[in-house]
Amino acid sequence: MNKHLYQKYVASALAMIMFFSVFAGVNKAHAEAALNVNADGAILVDGKTGKVLYEKNADSVLGIASMTKMMTEYILLDSVKKGKVKWDQEYRVSDLVYKISQRRDLSNVPLRADGTYKVRELYEAMAIYSANAATIALAEIMGGSETNFVKMMNDKAKALGLKDYKFVNSTGLNNRDYKGLQPQGTGAEDENVMSSRAVAKLAFHLINDFPDVLKTASTPKKVFREGTDDQINMINWNWMLPSLDYGYQGMDGLKTGTTDFAGYCFTGTASRDGKRFITVVQNAKDASGQQGGYKARFEETRKMLDYAFSNYTNVKLVPKNYQVKGHKTLPVLKGKEDQVKIYTKSAINMIVLNGEEKNYEPVLVLDKKKVNNKGQLTAPIKKGETVGYVTLKPKNGEKVSFLTPEGQKKAQVDVVAAENVEKANWFVLMMRGIGNFFGDVFHGIGVTVKGWF
Template sequence: MKYRLPSTRLISLSLASAFVVAMPAAVLAAPHAKARAAAHKPKATAPVEPTMTTDANGQSVPVLANKAWVLMNFDNGQILASSNPDEPLPPASLTKMMTSYLVEQGLKSGKLKPDDKVTMSESAWCRGGKDGDSCMFVPLNAQASLMDMLRGVVIASGNDASKALAEHVGGSESGFVAMMNAEAKKLGMTKTQFANAAGLPDPNNKASARDLAVLAAAIIRNSAEYYPIYAEREFTYNGIKQGNRNALLYTDPTVDGLKTGHTEEAGYCLTASAKRNGMRLISVIMNADSKQARADQTRVLFNWGYANFEQASPAQAGATLTSAKVTYGVAPTVNAGIAQPWTLVVPKGQAAAVQTAVSLNPALEAPIAKGAVIGKIVATANGKALGEAPVVALADVARAGFFERLRQRVAGWFSK
């Protein structure tokens, strides 16, 4: 004989379930959000004195207790120091940097609008509990502006906002993931493969520390209009105020981004950027032991980097570096130089030791347009390559007429 609940009891259960589903996410998650806000309040700490070691180049570098780290110069992608920079590791919510970057680029192109309405679908909605550790808390089936959702990703690290934006931009999360991987390839992130928009645990969601530094640089450079969001310390939506988890934003005025991440598998991760005396550095920490450790290790890298390196400008933009021979042109030569400002980071005290060498493409032939790449300049110090930049034509060189070209050809025969 089967036991059945009385019909009135079934109705009560149904009404209760419906009430829970219909309740605003803010009501369900408010206690959790308050606990989270308290947990992420930064604490004042004494400066950490790092243990040092000597790398393969004879440089004294910090020893950090994590699986991988990178310190990169923003201007040219120069790696100042690193440990295990190219191993694909779980990036946790550092994944969200690609999600926010694609949204920012959509805004920049005009394909997306700041006031676009983004729907919180059931598949994206945070139900509280464990998933509520990273939520913007948009109610089920409610809509929020695209800019609110973007802040929900960057500041609140909302899994729900990340998924909702992925569905809005890509048609589905899987469609958006395809866009993420295409953009990663375009940026040269060779050790990265994304599997979801939020960085939730997945064996196929991996990124290297170097790749994440490259992505951070792309955000700073290509999303300049939206980059200030990464420095915002708090975000309030639906009555819930959430603080940015990047503790350095509260303790170091030179830090202005970017993103934290954490899962049990990934450990505690942090991608950050600081700018001091005109020099911007990007740091990536992966798989630290705690929130405090990831913040302390980032401080160590920034303090070490700024204490040991300085900027050097091997050549000035627009200045003539050399003269390039041109055949079949109305002029026999064209001045060559660099088009954009070029800075490198060198060990302190070595800026004066930087040397440059220019190499030009062989057999330059008119017409040549101003700005066309016709060679490269390489900077070295103490025999070590520091970086290179394209050398361009500083003026147009039109193609000569038929008889002048014929004269040059005949002259060339006799000059051999």
């Protein structure tokens, strides 16, 4: 190869490498350029699969303030589902809960020292009004004490597969707000912390495992203890609910949080046109980069939701009964037929950037327990029997990440046998064996004779 041709070859190869490198990062670059979210940590995910669409410092461990209450909600709803707690169960106020409830500098509904309250009204005060004393009351109901409940919170976080978290109380308050009465084993200056990814994962589990949480979280206003001397108007701190100050179409959750340590935080979720997204912002900033306020956390959330609803579409990437090219059948051993047709059991739908539908290639993965090292099944085979699955691989090399393994599985579908294949009887197998034997013999003779000439 002469020098000129060699230089052209190298230049072409470098150009191809640069092209694919740029193309592989196009989605990420597109999101970052379009969003530029002003917050210490942020993430945007598909609410149905947990597919990550945008992230900024998503693994940095930051303060979460009252977003903590999502874990208290999760454990409560799980306890109700399992019959450990009942909605009409009554609670008698403890000294700690009474003292915290009288703090009007904190988000609270005032509780009487000699009062009794039902679990449901305490839950509504927590979910709608972020009432701190009501949250501690629920922690005491479930754990016997808030100290015990904090252990339950950390254990549940581990069970849900969360990373980068630490719970020191049930509310998200600064521990110093407890004035020495914080949960045992925690320090006066300790704070609840999580990464944006962990917060999003908790929110994803909460709305998918207990979708009814959104009925309460989307309540814009409610009167606590209506008709009594203790009634108080509760306005939801999520001011992005459609009827409130920063109303956003489709917004129905989930939890705000504010402390000096955490800054202004918000986990939002909105559903529209069959699409649902979850967003997290931690310590939201204004456009100048200074610590923001209520407006900043909602405006940065709006950025992500506007981007998601405008740029992503839920697309059927693989139809039901789809056959992967080059893998429409599998060979079968010891069957009346020597192969069986296979196809997908159902369709695969996934949220993708507009116009990116053709970027995803279906890939067949066979179940190693069902096939031998030659990729053969063994009869008998039943129609509908699972033999593997089809997953999606981006052609441009883009890395697709999900919050959970369960979400990842929503981007794949089982592949099943399309028909029955009965096991052949002994006579058929014997004759087939004889035929194969003589076939091999004659093939060998043919090769030998051909070699003579």
